[in-house]
Amino acid sequence: xxxxxxxxxxxxxxxxxxxxxxxxxxxxxxxxxxxxxxxxxxxxxxxxxxxxxxxxxxxxxxxxxxxxxxxxxxxxxxxxxxxxxxxxxxxxxxxxxxxxxxxxxxxxxxxxxxxxxxxxxxxxxxxxxxxxxxxxxxxxxxxxxxxxxxxxxxxxxxxxxxxxxxxxxxxxxxxxxxxxxxxxxxxxxxxxxxxxxxxxxxxxxxxxxxxxxxxxxxxxxxxxxxxxxxxxxxxxxxxxxxxxxxxxxxxxxxxxxxxxxxxxxxxxxxxxxxxxxxxxxxxxxxxxxxxxxxxxxxxxxxxxxxxxxxxxxxxxxxxxxxxxxxxxxxxxxxxxxxxxxxxxxxxxxxxxxxxxxxxxxxxxxxxxxxxxxxxxxxxxxxxxxxxxxxxxxxxxxxxxxxxxxxxxxxxxxxxxxxxxxxxxxxxxxxxxxxxxxxxxxxxxxxxxxxxxxxxxxxxxxxxxxxxxxxxxxxxxxxxxxxxxxxxxxxxxxxxxxxxxxxxxx
Numbered sequence: 001x002x003x004x005x006x007x008x009x010x011x012x013x014x015x016x017x018x019x020x021x022x023x024x025x026x027x028x029x030x031x032x033x034x035x036x037x038x039x040x041x042x043x044x045x046x047x048x049x050x051x052x053x054x055x056x057x058x059x060x061x062x063x064x065x066x067x068x069x070x071x072x073x074x075x076x077x078x079x080x081x082x083x084x085x086x087x088x089x090x091x092x093x094x095x096x097x098x099x100x101x102x103x104x105x106x107x108x109x110x111x112x113x114x115x116x117x118x119x120x121x122x123x124x125x126x127x128x129x130x131x132x133x134x135x136x137x138x139x140x141x142x143x144x145x146x147x148x149x150x151x152x153x154x155x156x157x158x159x160x161x162x163x164x165x166x167x168x169x170x171x172x173x174x175x176x177x178x179x180x181x182x183x184x185x186x187x188x189x190x191x192x193x194x195x196x197x198x199x200x201x202x203x204x205x206x207x208x209x210x211x212x213x214x215x216x217x218x219x220x221x222x223x224x225x226x227x228x229x230x231x232x233x234x235x236x237x238x239x240x241x242x243x244x245x246x247x248x249x250x251x252x253x254x255x256x257x258x259x260x261x262x263x264x265x266x267x268x269x270x271x272x273x274x275x276x277x278x279x280x281x282x283x284x285x286x287x288x289x290x291x292x293x294x295x296x297x298x299x300x301x302x303x304x305x306x307x308x309x310x311x312x313x314x315x316x317x318x319x320x321x322x323x324x325x326x327x328x329x330x331x332x333x334x335x336x337x338x339x340x341x342x343x344x345x346x347x348x349x350x351x352x353x354x355x356x357x358x359x360x361x362x363x364x365x366x367x368x369x370x371x372x373x374x375x376x377x378x379x380x381x382x383x384x385x386x387x388x389x390x391x392x393x394x395x396x397x398x399x400x401x402x403x404x405x406x407x408x409x410x411x412x413x414x415x416x417x418x419x420x421x422x423x424x425x426x427x428x429x430x431x432x433x434x435x436x437x438x439x440x441x442x443x444x445x446x447x448x449x450x451x452x453x454x455x456x457x458x459x460x461x462x463x464x465x466x467x468x469x470x471x472x473x474x475x476x477x478x479x480x481x482x483x484x485x486x487x488x489x490x491x492x493x494x495x496x497x498x499x500x501x502x503x504x505x
Contacts, residue, residue, distance in 0.1 A: 003049045004058045004071050006042035007081045007120040010035060015113035025104050029096055032109035036085070036092035039116065043078075043085030050078040051477075055484075055494035057126070065495050066187030070126030072495055075481040076326065080123040080253055083333050086463075087245045088116050090456035094341055095238040097452045103236065106148050115141040115242070122250050126495055128176050128186040128262075131254065135172065135218065139165050142247060146235045157231030164227040168217035175210030182207070188261055189495035192488055196265045208263050208270060215258065219251030221311060222280035225304045229288060232303070233296035233353075237344030240296060244303055245337030249329055252310050256325065259314060260485040261492075267317060274315035279406050282308030282413040289420045295343045295353040295428075298420055299336070302379065305413055306332050309394050312410060316401045323482035324393035327475060331378070331386040331467060338375040338460035345371070345449055345457065346428055355424065360433035368449070369429050374461040376425065378468070380418035386467035389475070 014035025021027040050056055050073050060069040073081070092112070099108050118137030125131050139162070147158035180186055182204060183194050195204060217224040228248070232240055259267050259274070285305030292298045310332070313325025343353065345368055350358040362369045378385035381392075391414055398407040467474055484490055 003042065003046040004056055004073050004124065007039060007046060007085075007124065008071075008117060010039045010042055011113040011117040011120065014038075015110045015117065018110040018113065019107055022105060022107065025101055028104050028109050032095065032112060033089075033092045035109075035113055036089040039120075040082075040085035040089045043082035046073055047078040047082045049073075050075055055491060057494050064497070065126070066185045066190035069130060070187060070189070070495050071124045072126035072189075072491065073124055074491055074494075075477065075484050076253070076256070077123045079326065079330060079477065079481060080249070081120055083330055084116065084119055084123070084246060087242070087333060087337050088112075090337065090341070090460055091238050091242045091245075093452050094241070094344075094456045097450045098236060098238040098344065103148060108145070108148070111141045111145050111148075112242070115145065115246075119246055119250055123253060126188050128179070128188060128191070132169070132172055132176060135250075136169060138247065138250065139169065142243060145239045145243075146231055149235070151234070154234040157234040160227050161231040164217060164224070168214045168224075171210050171217075172214035175207045175214065178210070179204065179207040187495070188257070189492040192261045192264060193492050193496065195263065204263070205266065205269060208258075208266060211258055211262075212255070212270065212273070215251050215254040216277065217251070218248070219255060219311075220248045220281075220304050220307055221251075221277055222284050222304075222308075225281070225285065225307075228304060229292075229297055229300040232300040233294065237340060237347070241337045241340035241344070244299065244340045245333045248303055248307055249333055252307060252314075252329060255311065256314050256322075256485070259317075260322070261488045264488050271315060271317065274311060275403065275406055278308050278311040278315050279409040280308075281305070281311060282409055286413045286416040286420070290416055293355045293427075295346060295355065295424060296340065298424065299339050299343060302417060302420065303336060305417065306336070306379070308413070309391065309410060312406060313394050313397060315406075316397050316403060318397055318401055319479070319482050319486055320393065320400065321397035322485050323475070323478040324390070324397050326481045327393055327478040328390040330474065330478070331390040331464075334460050334463050334467075335375045335378050335387060338457055338464070339372075339379065341453075341457050341460070342368070342372045342375065345453060348449060348453070350428070355427035358428040359431040360429075362429040367454075371454075371457045371461055372425070372429070374464055376421040377418070378464050380421045381414045382418070384468045386464050386471060389468060389471060393475075 014031055018028050018031045021031060056073045058071040059065060115138055118134045118141060121134035122131055125134060143158055143162045146161060147154050183191055185191060220228040232243055282305050285301050289298045289301035292301060310325050310328050313321045313328060347353045349361060349365055378387035381387045395407055395410055
């Protein structure tokens with residue numbers, strides 16, 4: 001049970017301690033990093049426990065489901081909590097140098113851990129209303145993090161981010177209310193059981209659509225993604241990296257959980273809609289990236305396009321497709337976080353993130369060139385990096401299911417993604433330094449990069465290479481996760497306890 005509570009208690013405690021130590025910057029930094037280390041360890045502990053014990057359920061206050069609040073950890077939840085711990089540690093270390101004293105005094109690390117609290121709560125809750133609550137914890141923390149420096153660009157991006165996410169929250173709450181009015185329960189396992197055994201379950205489609213739109217906004221899917229590229233490039237690099245890695249994936253997680261558990265019996269009704277949205281998300285995101293010339297804007301649009309691949313796996317719905325979606329999520333969290341962190345290093349070296357004013361880094365910073373090359377070309381799907389296997393799995397699943405138009409879109413997006421990465425590589429690293437830029441002069445190759453900025457990038461790059469060269473254990477975990485998702489009775493029985501005799505897929 002402790003492994004189920006730890007991913008929630010650790011960030012909560014860390015956030016409160018960081019607030020109490022506000023006047024002591026060194027102590028705040030120590031609390032921030034220590035909390036991330038403990039969270040990373042708790043994630044691996046939870047994954048180990050779920051692998052060995054199966055689905056773990058904690059009923060708050062010993063109230064039985066569906067009356068009480070359930071915390072549920074299956075393989076999907078455990079994997080998401082584990083990758084959250086890894087990313088939190090990388091960003092916390094990066095923040096030691098990237099975040100100044102003013103941001104520390106503004107409770108940066110407290111908000112950092114409150115955000116992680118919301119993320120892990122969303123992954124572990126077994127109750128729809130509590131999922132809404134955790135979404136709001138994430139929203140409040142992330143909005144303050146975006147706007148905490150008070151710059152005009154950040155305020156503009158933050159307002160767009162807040163408004164559209166408040167709309168999503170209102171839709172989510174409406175869907176929850178309608179669902180409760182129809183079924184009298186908000187426990188996910190109980191909802192799934194009742195819908196599976198209700199002849200007129202199609203009447204619940206109104207709630208399904210409301211939740212789809214709400215989660216699509218949170219995930220940055222077409223046509224609701226415009227808030228993302230308008231806001232993710234505005235805050236401090238460490239904040240952008242944390243958002244890029246985790247926030248949209250909570251929306252993707254909610255979609256996967258909804259259509260493999262809650263509305264599993266009605267999945268066929270929504271499958272075509274998900275397929276269209278997946279293709280449109282991929283295409284619009286990658287074309288948006290192709291038109292940009294600022295590093296973080298390019299990377300922000302690519303978050304959108306890559307979300308399309310994950311939804312493609314969900315939309316196809318086969319065992320291989322769901323495994324590919326899970327594998328893609330884990331790969332993308334690592335790669336995208338690293339790209340934003342490395343983008344911050346490029347900004348420090350060149351004094352700008354505008355590609356037109358960068359150049360010469362291959363000569364002056366060959367190590368930085370390698371650090372960018374690994375995640376960038378992994379995102380582009382170059383073998384043998386992790387992105388190749390992620391894209392290969394999704395496309396193979398599409399071919400097996402005979403969704404040829406979707407596969408064609410995925411291949412086109414892969415080519416254009418590689419084009420964007422090559423554009424950054426050519427402009428920032430291979431091109432000669434422009435005369436009017438703040439890039440390093442011939443005898444001054446820019447400021448040295450502190451080890452706290454470089455080490456997280458190195459670790460994430462090594463993980464990318466490892467997944468590409470020896471990722472069989474992770475792929476096996478993704479396949480086992482897919483098997484659980486395709487057999488929701490395992491989740492239902494673990495939460496509700498009595499054997500499920502009448503569950504029908």
